[in-house]
Amino acid sequence: DQVLQALVDTSLEILNADKGNLLVWDETRENLTIRASRGFSDETLGKISFSPNQGVAGEVGVTGKPIVVENALTDPRVTRFIVDNEGIHSFIQVPIIVGEEVFGVFSADFTKPHYFNKEEERLLIALAQRTGMAIENARLYEQAEELGILKERNRLARDLHDSITQAMYGITMYADAASKLLSEGQIKVASDH
Numbered sequence: 498d499q500v501l502q503a504l505v506d507t508s509l510e511i512l513n514a515d516k517g518n519l520l521v522w523d524e525t526r527e528n529l530t531i532r533a534s535r536g537f538s539d540e541t542l543g544k545i546s547f548s549p550n551q552g553v554a555g556e557v558g559v560t561g562k563p564i565v566v567e568n569a570l571t572d573p574r575v576t577r578f579i580v581d582n583e584g585i586h587s588f589i590q591v592p593i594i595v596g597e598e599v600f601g602v603f604s605a606d607f608t609k610p611h612y613f614n615k616e617e618e619r620l621l622i623a624l625a626q627r628t629g630m631a632i633e634n635a636r637l638y639e640q641a642e643e644l645g646i647l648k649e650r651n652r653l654a655r656d657l658h659d660s661i662t663q664a665m666y667g668i669t670m671y672a673d674a675a676s677k678l679l680s681e682g683q684i685k686v687a688s689d690h
Contacts (some may be wrong), residue, residue, distance in 0.1 A: 498532065498533065500632065501519050501532050501601075502519075502533040504519060504603060504624060504628045505517045505533045505534060505602050506535060506623070508621060509535055509536075511624075511667065512605050512620075514606055514611075515536055515606060515608045516534075516535060516536030516606040516607075516608070517534065517535050517604055517605045518531055518534035518535075518537060518542075518604050518606075519531070519533040519593070519601055519602070519603045519604075520547065520601050520602045521593075521600060522599070522601065527548060528547065529547040529548075529555065529573075529601065529602060530546050532601065537583060538582065538583065539580050541579060541583055542584065545579065547576075550577040551572065552630060553566060553576075553577065553588075553590055554590055554602045554604065556574070556644045557590045557591070557592050557602045558592065558690065559599070560592075561592045561594060563589065563590065563591040563592065563618060563621075563622060564589070564590050564593070565586055565589045565613050565618065566589070566590075567613065568586065568587065568610070569585050569586055569588060570577045570586065583606070584608045585606045587607040587609075587611035587612070587613070588606040588607065589604070589605050589621060590602050591603050591625045593628050593629045593632070594626070594629045594666070595633045600629060602670055603621070603624075603628075615656050639658070647663075
């Protein structure tokens with residue numbers, strides 16, 4: 498979550514945007530929900546959730562392609578309650594891709610008219626790509642740790658199995674020796690075994 502909040506904060510500062518948020522797919526990939534934000538009211542944040550292809554965020558979340566909205570007041574794709582409640586006039590939303598799939602959607606929002614140039618768009622896409630790589634690296638690190646734990650468990654299980662096998666072999670040898678001694682009438686020595 499710190500990486501995601503850092504993306505929001507850094508991107509807004511670089512672009513001089515007024516607000517921003519980062520939405521991520523839930524575990525079932527049925528809804529994009531808020532994971533990090535800056536500048537939004539709690540009321541709006543509590544209502545933000547998008548299903549696939551719902552609104553601009555849902556479209557970016559499915560297609561993996563950035564969308565620029567320079568006039569949210571007239572664009573039919575925007576979610577009215579968000580732009581109206583927050584006074585958003587222009588925004589850009591870019592996907593955050595982890596591995597081969599869209600992990601989430603980042604939005605940089607402006608309360609005054611803003612016309613995005615290609616440099617701003619490229620910069621935001623590059624930040625989103627780096628965030629995607631950071632998330633992927635964190636996942637790989639976690640998987641490597643889990644693999645290390647699994648390997649250690651397997652090693653301990655083998656060691657335990659070997660110890661038990663050796664102990665059983667020793668017990669079997671003593672039992673065989675005791676049985677032989679008993680059959681020869683050497684009760685005292687058999688008793689020791």
